[in-house]
Amino acid sequence: MHSWIDGVPADAVNLQSRALAYGDGLFETIAVRAGKPSLLEYHLDRLALGCRRLAIDADSLLIRDEVCRYASALGDGVLKLILVRGDSQRGYAPAAGAAPRRILQGSPLPAYPAQHAEQGVRLYPCVTRLAEQPLLAGLKHLNRLEQVLARAEWQDAEHAEGLMRDVSGRIVEGVYSNLFLVHGTELLTANLSRCGVAGVMRAALIEQAATAGIALRVTDLTLQDLEQADEVFVCNSVYGVWPVRAFASLNWPPGPLTRKLQAIARTLLDA
Structure with missing residues (x-):
C-alpha cells in the first residue's frame, strides 16, 4: 500500500523536511485489525500532548480522519503516523508559517513467535x-x-x-x-x-x-x-x-x- 503525505499517495519526502534534519516531530505506531485502528484515542491523546509540548500546530480532526481512512484501506497491519513540524531551510529555527506534514505508512503485522x-x-x-x-x-x-x-x-x-x-x-x-x-x-x-x-x-x-x-x-x-x-x-x-x-x-x-x-x-x- 502506498504511503500518504498530507493525505495524498506519495513515495518521497522533501529534502528540507525537519524530520530529516533534526528529528523534529512525533510518531505513533498503531495496530490495525479489520480496518480499525486499535487504541486510537490513546494514540491521539499522546500525539496531542506531544504537539502541545513541542508547539506543533496540528489539525487533530484532519489527522483522525486520515488515520481512519488509511486504516480502512490497510485492513490488517501496522500503521505508522509521522507528524513533522514542516519543511525549512538550514538552521534550528522553524520557518515562519511552516505547515506540519502528516506521513502515513503501512506494513504487515509482525509475525512474533x-x-x-x-x-x-x-x-x-x-x-x-x-x-x-x-x-x-x-x-x-x-x-x-x-x-x-x-x-x-x-x-x-x-x-x-x-x-x-x-x-x-x-x-x-x-x-x-x-x-x-x-x-x-x-x-x-x-x-x-x-x-x-x-x-x-x-x-x-x-x-x-x-x-x-x-x-x-x-x-x-x-x-x-x-x-x-x-x-x-x-x-x-x-x-x-x-x-x-x-x-x-x-x-x-x-x-x-x-x-x-x-x-x-x-x-x-x-x-
Whole structure:
C-alpha cells in the first residue's frame, strides 16, 4: 500500500523536511485489525500532548480522519503516523508559517513467535542509558537514537527485548515496550517524568487496573525491585503483553496477574 503525505499517495519526502534534519516531530505506531485502528484515542491523546509540548500546530480532526481512512484501506497491519513540524531551510529555527506534514505508512503485522506470549521472553541487559530530559519525557518523538544503539547491542534470538535504565541506574522501560512488575498483589511501573516513552498500552493497562481494583503504583524502579518481583511483563500497542521469564540470572514464571492483564490487552487490541 502506498504511503500518504498530507493525505495524498506519495513515495518521497522533501529534502528540507525537519524530520530529516533534526528529528523534529512525533510518531505513533498503531495496530490495525479489520480496518480499525486499535487504541486510537490513546494514540491521539499522546500525539496531542506531544504537539502541545513541542508547539506543533496540528489539525487533530484532519489527522483522525486520515488515520481512519488509511486504516480502512490497510485492513490488517501496522500503521505508522509521522507528524513533522514542516519543511525549512538550514538552521534550528522553524520557518515562519511552516505547515506540519502528516506521513502515513503501512506494513504487515509482525509475525512474533507464539512462545513470546505463551512462555515469556528473556530481556537483554542494555548498556545504553537513557538521558534525562523532562520536557521530552513520555513523548514518542522522532529522536530515537538511544533505542537504536540499545537494540544494536544484541543480535541473538534468545533475547526478544532489552531492559533500559536511565543515567542514574533506575529501570525505565524496554527498548520498544513498557515494563510492569508484580509485587504480591501490587502492580508497579516506572515513573516516566524524566525520560522514557509513555506507551499507549501502558496507559490503557493503568486504566484497566484501576477499573479492576488492582493496586498500582507508578514509581522509581531499581534493580532491587526487579529482583524482588513475583511477576514481570512488558507491553506495547502492537503485540499486547508478553510475560518476562528471565533477565540475567533472574527467572519468573508467567503469573496470574500477568495472564489477566494479557487477556485484557488482547481484548483492547481486538476491539
